[in-house]
Amino acid sequence: MDIVDLSTLPEQDSRYDEFLRQVCDKYEMDHAAYAGMNPAAGTIHGHVTYGDDWKVHYQEQGLHLIDPTLHMSQRSIAPVDWSRLERGKDFQRVFRDAHDFGIPDQGITIPVRGPYGDIGLLSATRECSRDEWKKLVSSVISDLQSLAVHIHDNVMTSDTISRMLYHPTLSSRELEILQWAAAGKSQQDIGDILSISHRTVEVHLRSSREKLNALTTPQAVGRAIGIGLIYPG
Amino acid sequence: MDIVDLSTLPEQDSRYDEFLRQVCDKYEMDHAAYAGMNPAAGTIHGHVTYGDDWKVHYQEQGLHLIDPTLHMSQRSIAPVDWSRLERGKDFQRVFRDAHDFGIPDQGITIPVRGPYGDIGLLSATRECSRDEWKKLVSSVISDLQSLAVHIHDNVMTSDTISRMLYHPTLSSRELEILQWAAAGKSQQDIGDILSISHRTVEVHLRSSREKLNALTTPQAVGRAIGIGLIYPG
DNA sequence: GAATCTATTGGGGGTTTCCCGTAATTTTGG
């Protein structure tokens, strides 16, 4: 499969699970999981190849609060091999539980970040010898990195599109001006940039606020970013 | 963000230039370039394998303002093949100039995002037939993806200045007030809510802007949301 | 063809923010 071609990636939620299974087959992994969240929009997506029972247990126990893989990925950009995680109290707790559900403590998590503060985590596990694991990882790490990026891109794009369907449509001019505002430009600056009067800029900002149901420009900028209409400047 | 700052931060780390050259050799590319920016810290890094003359021309002409590769990468997360860029006015302008400096219009740009709003772009070019290029890209895309992450991670963490500002730590009070600002409250409102003077609120907003390297409150709000410090209200 | 939406510009005026200070107490960190 051509990894670059986004069209080959599944578009429907139900197919992500199947896709992860294919990843496992291709890269000789036992299990794979993807978790994506867009804090700005408040949406969360999760897909796993292991049964839903672990998913349920994970949520019920609130393991996401102490999960060291999440903790690590939060401020990391490079892939994190679970063997490098600190063997602390939280680690013991999460991975002891995981073990009961047939999930080994040998795995890797690849964090991906999008333009709107969205974070995606692609994890893969395999039960085997240490040497075997090391060898496997080094041979597939690049491919997994690419896959992580593309699956996250796919999920977030469809997420954004679906969200935008229920949100106001700002005119291109309004978006343009709001984008400049998010970039720290004053109304006068924007007017100069676009070669229009600063009063016109103010009108567009006002209608943007009205459409976004925002009281102030900062709120409008925040909402627009949350919806995915613009990006942080 | 303003890339004009490039001139004020003449970062010359020959290690990365050499590294890029090795990338070219290994992956049969003509040229490679890396550009990294941390808006919160206001730092910018640039490394290229082609001569400095293009770099100079690029800055002097302010091409970063219209460069379609930058524009695309800003809101993208997946690798962008230049062939998929819109052939607009800006494209013509930038790539006509680039051609004069021996840079082809056949290339790819891989964006990488860090935890604190930092963005890195790894670009590679090669002059060859279309089919040859496609084949080359699909065979090295995964490796380039990993390399992009690696370089960006390295650059962002190795730079001492950046390291200090890499993690803008807003005080709880600043976050609290910024969150209210994102919720559309005025300074007076926030002062009433927190039972403090609206002038104190203004002080916190100011220091928040400084820490986030934002010129205006809307920009600070957007940036904080982008980094994940606060949420849209 | 009329109505609607969008983009544009303008005036007037009140409100808000922002920048320049100073300065106290409390908290935090090396």
Next chain:
DNA sequence: CCAAAATTACGGGAAACCCCCAATAGATTC
């Protein structure tokens, strides 16, 4: 423990923002 940072507070003046109003032109829609 001392230094640094955070938090609190005040004020004046300049700048920016925001809201009311009205008006013209183009594009789209009904």
